[in-house]
Amino acid sequence: MKHAVFVDGQEGTTGLRIHEYLAKRDDVEVLRIDPDKRKDAAERARLLNAADVAFLCLPDVASREAAAMITNPNTCLIDASTAHRTVPGWVFGLPELAADQRAKLRAAKRIANPGCHASAFILLLRPLVDAGLVSRELAVSATSITGYSGGGKSMIAQYEAGGDARLNSPRPYALSLKHKHLPEMMTHTGLVVAPIFMPIVGNFYKGLSVTVPLHLSQLKPGVTAEALHAALTKHYAGEQFVRVMPLRDPGTLEEGFFDVQACNDTNRVDLFVFGHDTQVVLMARLDNLGKGASGAAVQAMNVHLGVDEALGL
Numbered sequence: 001m002k003h004a005v006f007v008d009g010q011e012g013t014t015g016l017r018i019h020e021y022l023a024k025r026d027d028v029e030v031l032r033i034d035p036d037k038r039k040d041a042a043e044r045a046r047l048l049n050a051a052d053v054a055f056l057c058l059p060d061v062a063s064r065e066a067a068a069m070i071t072n073p074n075t076c077l078i079d080a081s082t083a084h085r086t087v088p089g090w091v092f093g094l095p096e097l098a099a100d101q102r103a104k105l106r107a108a109k110r111i112a113n114p115g116c117h118a119s120a121f122i123l124l125l126r127p128l129v130d131a132g133l134v135s136r137e138l139a140v141s142a143t144s145i146t147g148y149s150g151g152g153k154s155m156i157a158q159y160e161a162g163g164d165a166r167l168n169s170p171r172p173y174a175l176s177l178k179h180k181h182l183p184e185m186m187t188h189t190g191l192v193v194a195p196i197f198m199p200i201v202g203n204f205y206k207g208l209s210v211t212v213p214l215h216l217s218q219l220k221p222g223v224t225a226e227a228l229h230a231a232l233t234k235h236y237a238g239e240q241f242v243r244v245m246p247l248r249d250p251g252t253l254e255e256g257f258f259d260v261q262a263c264n265d266t267n268r269v270d271l272f273v274f275g276h277d278t279q280v281v282l283m284a285r286l287d288n289l290g291k292g293a294s295g296a297a298v299q300a301m302n303v304h305l306g307v308d309e310a311l312g313l
């Protein structure tokens, strides 16, 4: 029997991309809302409750409303928004997070998927915290470079309208140092000090990389770039969507520049450790619409349904 799947927010950036993934599959029946009724609460509630899996590709407020509409105990919600990522009762939609995460996702009816910056940050730091190489008390900093599709329809329209020369150059933002991903970055790495996090949006459609610089003197005595790299390699052994690149990746060093877009159109994350005997930078890159959003949501659905995790991806 086919799985009934509904995407609330089907006309948005994340929702459209999920539909592209679902279109490749014959094990799902996609429930579609009449375009005129996209924001009709009764019709959304009907379809949400008719679904085995419902993706929420909505602003936070609308995601919370959608979650409150569920009366069918069998409906599994997979929320792409920020609304539920640190809320008790919701399982974090990152299968690679820890050894028991897939079992939790299989059993869950409420799945909150990570933010795009947070995915990259957490995948870099969580194994290092779990291995005891990075202390939970460490005060870390991170920057992220992201394409403008991360800002959804309104930012895409702004960039694609043209005419504003300021958009030609990279734009740092979230300079209040209160980016909305900070709570999930802390909760799901175990870090107890809020990282200093500054993202930068650039004039390209998609692709994202997070950089975390570390002085080795801040880490436990004796921790080296080799040890950090080995811990990442060990944690992600066998993972099909996480690639730990060679230490001080020769390809990147030879090129001299880091390619932020090299995971575009994949559900992959590439992790890097650069540096020398006193300093390292950890880097993660992904497609913000792939593993950073829609690909990750479909992967979480696959894990939940117990089908091949790569189906449709």
Ligand SMILES: NC(=O)C1=CN([C@@H]2O[C@H](COP(=O)(O)OP(=O)(O)OC[C@H]3O[C@@H](n4cnc5c(N)ncnc54)[C@H](OP(=O)(O)O)[C@@H]3O)[C@@H](O)[C@H]2O)C=CC1
Pocket (backbone or CB within 6 Å): 008, 009, 010, 011, 012, 013, 014, 015, 038, 039, 040, 056, 057, 058, 059, 060, 062, 080, 081, 082, 114, 115, 116, 149, 150, 151, 152, 153, 154, 288, 289, 292, 293
């Ligand atoms: N873009 C990205 O890289 C990522 C996005 N996310 C998150 O996923 C969610 C969706 O983001 P994204 O697709 O980029 O956003 P978009 O702005 O592109 O799309 C959001 C969609 O939701 C619709 N919508 C708004 N309110 C309601 C409502 N009350 N009922 C039904 N539909 C509604 C909008 O309608 P209308 O078309 O009329 O505006 C729009 O189509 C957000 O929470 C975002 O933060 C998560 C990870 C990455």
Ligand SMILES: CC(=O)N[C@@H](CCC(=O)OP(=O)(O)O)C(=O)O
Pocket (backbone or CB within 6 Å): 080, 081, 082, 114, 115, 116, 117, 146, 147, 148, 149, 150, 151, 152, 155, 180, 181, 199, 201
């Ligand atoms: C370029 C841009 O604006 N990006 C968004 C993040 C996109 C994302 O991951 O969104 P959610 O956390 O809402 O799911 C931002 O930094 O707020």
